Amino acid sequence: MAGDLNTTLEISASGMDAQTARLRVIAQNIANQNSTGASPGADPYRRKTITFESALDRAAGVDTVRVKSIGVDTSDLPLRYDPSNPAANAQGYVKLPNVNTFIEVMDMREAEHAYSANLAVMQATRSMLNQTIGLLK
Template sequence: MDIESALRISAAGMNVQGTRLRVVAENLANRDSTGQTPGGDPYRRRTVTFANRLDREIGANTVRVSRVGTAQGEFPLRFDPSHPAANAQGYVRTPNVDSLVETMDMREAQRSYSANLGVLEASRAMLTRTIEALR
């Protein structure tokens, strides 16, 4: 594998992890976003799906975002009869966002981003040393 391939693979990894971090941040920002009308749906957690893609220029698989979708499942209920979105029994449907899960996803994405950044920096350092040796 040449240095250009390593740079492109690392850059693709950083790109998808950056997207993942943005989705996690959106989920955390909306973890308390309920519906505005009785029976209205609250914010639904978003998820990121990855896929391998063959980069024909470098002859290697790189990762990309396949799709950003929504997590299915039930919305937790919270008793708050004064809320505008409360149903007849006084319960409000809350988002299906779990702060602990989002925090773990964020940490994993940060570590993956950092690992790809490390490969990028090491590749750049090797390229710099090669250029200096050729002078």
């Protein structure tokens, strides 16, 4: 039984690690939502994306989750007319980051809920382990 509970802890921990990485990417996107290019016509910060994959934990014999890759969102960059900006092109337009704060906040809330769910499982499992140890005393 203790082995099953330890496996449950490992699975929950991998989920928490994945959501922590997701929150890091979201924080980076929000922090750079106003970062334009350094020279005229230069590309600004591009939104980062994160992809997860299932990974077999051979020692435990279970599937866990891990970060597969951190990529770049290649969607169009919005333009804003601002001829006084040092990053403006010859027509006076500045390329802006393709970060949508609303989407980032929604992703953040989803990551927070997933993290909390994994934490709840971990706490329940730990409580069960403690109860088992108490019975063995």
